[in-house]
Amino acid sequence: MTTHVLILCTHNSARSVLAEGMLNHWARKLGRDVVAHSAGSAPSGRINPFALEALARAGVDIAGVRSKSWDEFAAADAPPLSIVITVCDSAAAEVCPVFVGRAGEAPVKVHWGYPDPSNAEGGDDGKRRAFELTRQAIGYxxxxxxxLPLETMERAALQRALEQIALT
Structure with a gap:
């Protein structure tokens, strides 16, 4: 059964897109049945070009990447989510919609915060460097x-494991 992971950031234009791209990239390479999605509470409607550049330079397929609302994942026809990860502090503080998980359970939620690479100093070169470092940290x-043995982990064990990853 596919493990669906939703990554949230307010504008769904940078960090959440990097996370979606990296998780899907590694899942394909490792042959894991995991699909990442990303969304935002107030999507910008566009992906930061530095995010797309960082992913493309790493060999990640960026076809079909788009900025979208988290409401898509609260709809009746949304994929059953196993995990919801927030990657920006403002999204972590917001009240999320009710997401449906497997067997009607709410998905496990965790916060893995990253500074916004869009705010990096040093002009375009500084931003490129910040996006690449953020992509690497997220990819790790x-x-x-x-x-993790996602298919067999109990909910409490998964929650603990994801919280441990947040500390790395």
Whole structure:
């Protein structure tokens, strides 16, 4: 059964897009039945070009990446979510819609915060560097997530494991 992971950030234009791209990239490479999605509470409607550049330079397929509302994942026809990860502090503080998980349970939620690379100093070169470092940090955590036996973990154990990953 596919494990669906939703990554949230307010504008769904940078960090959540990097996370969606990296998790899907590593899941495909490792042959894991995991699908990442990203969304925002107030989506910008566009993806930051530095995010797209960082993903493309890492060999990540960026076709079909778009900025979207988290409301899509609260709809009746949304995929059953196993995990919801917030990657920005403002999204973590917001009241999320009710997301449906497997067997009607709410998905496990965790916060993995990252500074906004869009705010990096140093002009375009500084932003490129910040986006690449953020992509690498997110990619490392996604590899740790994929190392978990997601198909067989009980909810409480999954919650603890995801919280441990947040500390790395």
């Amino acid at each position: 955590r996604m590899l740790q997530l994929l190392a």
